[in-house]
Amino acid sequence: MYCCRCKREASLYIKSYNSAFCNDCFVYSFLRRLQQTIDKFKMFSANDNILVAVSGGVDSLSLWDALNCLGYNTEGLHINLGIGDYSHLSQKITEDFSHKRNLKLNCINIKDIFKRGIEEIAKIYKRISCRTCGMIKRYIMNKETENYSCLATGHNLDDEAAALFGNIINWQEGFLSRQYPVLEERDTLKRKVKPFIFILEQEIAYYAYIKKIKYIEDECPLSLNSPSSFYKNILNQIELKMPGVKSRFLKGFLEREYFKNKGFTSSLNKCKICGYLTVAETCNFCRLREKVSQVVGIKN
Ligand code: SF4
Numbered sequence: 001m002y003c004c005r006c007k008r009e010a011s012l013y014i015k016s017y018n019s020a021f022c023n024d025c026f027v028y029s030f031l032r033r034l035q036q037t038i039d040k041f042k043m044f045s046a047n048d049n050i051l052v053a054v055s056g057g058v059d060s061l062s063l064w065d066a067l068n069c070l071g072y073n074t075e076g077l078h079i080n081l082g083i084g085d086y087s088h089l090s091q092k093i094t095e096d097f098s099h100k101r102n103l104k105l106n107c108i109n110i111k112d113i114f115k116r117g118i119e120e121i122a123k124i125y126k127r128i129s130c131r132t133c134g135m136i137k138r139y140i141m142n143k144e145t146e147n148y149s150c151l152a153t154g155h156n157l158d159d160e161a162a163a164l165f166g167n168i169i170n171w172q173e174g175f176l177s178r179q180y181p182v183l184e185e186r187d188t189l190k191r192k193v194k195p196f197i198f199i200l201e202q203e204i205a206y207y208a209y210i211k212k213i214k215y216i217e218d219e220c221p222l223s224l225n226s227p228s229s230f231y232k233n234i235l236n237q238i239e240l241k242m243p244g245v246k247s248r249f250l251k252g253f254l255e256r257e258y259f260k261n262k263g264f265t266s267s268l269n270k271c272k273i274c275g276y277l278t279v280a281e282t283c284n285f286c287r288l289r290e291k292v293s294q295v296v297g298i299k300n
């Protein structure tokens, strides 16, 4: 098999695109497509300072590496979730990555805020771990983006197609209207971008392999029953029979006028405690802090 770009011997094949590449041409085309997505959605420019959310996983570290290679001005944000060895290792890998490339990393430990890790917080909140974790991460990431142009996350095509699938089968219209590669800044909600939205999980894994990026290979131990893993598995099964279907599904959705509404379906107020935009009087994060403080005695 030969590389579709330079015609030398190929080292990898991507079934979804029916294309083979040598390592050099793959990295070239990967970075080119990333740049095209950034330009198409006007995500950011060379003058912006971008905060990259880095978990220690393959997607976020590859994104930070790729944006750095393209010459963007970036810093990292790592949130330690207090999930035992998994969180220790994630933070260590992220720190090693940033030291090696001389990039600035900001770390937040949720135990400094709640005195508890995600699993215990979720029990107090009486919600599943991933839901609690997602809400806490969104809040902290938004707050930490205060002095940056935008927050970039490593969500890839597989993640977004799975989220879309879940939002459609449950008719979560509020989420559907916000599922876009760029969420514009609104009041206390900072600008958020997803530069990997058109890049497959498999391509990111190849990129990390070629660039020798070390990342945490274990799945989060709390992810086992997450709905998104379930939706991803279903889409992967369809993809096996119909290569390219994930990409067509997501791109088709983004092209439809009805869903191009980047606004919010419900009106938002400012949280009476922290000022964060919320549908209720007090935001979920402040409500959770209150609840946890009653159990573990944190002073607000
Ligand atoms: Fe958080 Fe769930 Fe992701 Fe683990 S799998 S990091 S608990 S959202």
Ligand code: ZN
Pocket: 271, 272, 273, 274, 275, 276, 282, 283, 284, 285, 286, 287
């Ligand atoms: Zn609040």
